[in-house]
Amino acid sequence: AQSVTQLGSHVSVSEGALVLLRCNYSSSVPPYLFWYVQYPNQGLQLLLKYTSAATLVKGINGFEAEFKKSETSFHLTKPSAHMSDAAEYFCAVSKETSGSRLTFGEGTQLTVNP
C-alpha cells in the first residue's frame, strides 16, 4: 500500500523567510507525487506534481519540490513566504496502476507571521 507522512501538523514562519514543508512517501512502485493547497472554506488546488520527469518540480506561486528517491521524500519549499501563503498544505501520492486514486497526508497548516 502507498502512503504519505507529513512531518509537522503546524509550521510557522515569518514573512520573507524560507518555507519548508516535509513529506515522505511509501510506495512499492515509482510514485506520482502531488502538493495541494487548501485555503479556508475552499477546495484543494494543485500546486505541483512529480510524474517521473525532472526531480525538481516548479509549481505555482513560487513553490517548488524535489523528489529524492534515496530519502523517499518530496519536500515543498518556497524561498520567501508571503502572508497570502497561509493555508493548509497536503501531500498526496498515486501510482500509474491505480490511475487517479490519490492518497493524501494529514496536512500541514502554514502560518505566516508579519
Add this chain to the structure above:
Amino acid sequence: EAGVVQSPRYKIIEKKQPVAFWCNPISGHNTLYWYRQNLGQGPELLIRYENEEAVDDSQLPKDRFSAERLKGVDSTLKIQPAELGDSAVYLCASSLGVSVAYEQYFGPGTRLTVT
C-alpha cells in the same frame, strides 16, 4: 470557465436523518470523485466515476452511503441514515480522465454537521 460546483455549502442535520449532496463537475470532465475530509485530516476517496460507471467504490460505506451520476454529468451523494461520525466536509472533484496525469479540480465542499 466555471469550476466544480457543489451544494449545499453547509448542512446541519440530526442523526438518523437522510442528507444529499450535489455536484456539477467542470464541463467535459469525464471523471468525477467524491472525497470525505474529516477535521484535521486529508481527503479520503469515497467513490470515483468514469462517465456513468462507478469504477472505484471500495471505500464507500455501502450500508448507508449511495451515489449516482446520471447521464455522466452531475452527481449526487446520499447518506441515509446519518450518524454522528459522518460529520465532515464532502468534496467533489473532476478531471478530464482517469489517468493520474490529469489534474483533479476540487469544488469548495459541503460541510456536514450531524447533531
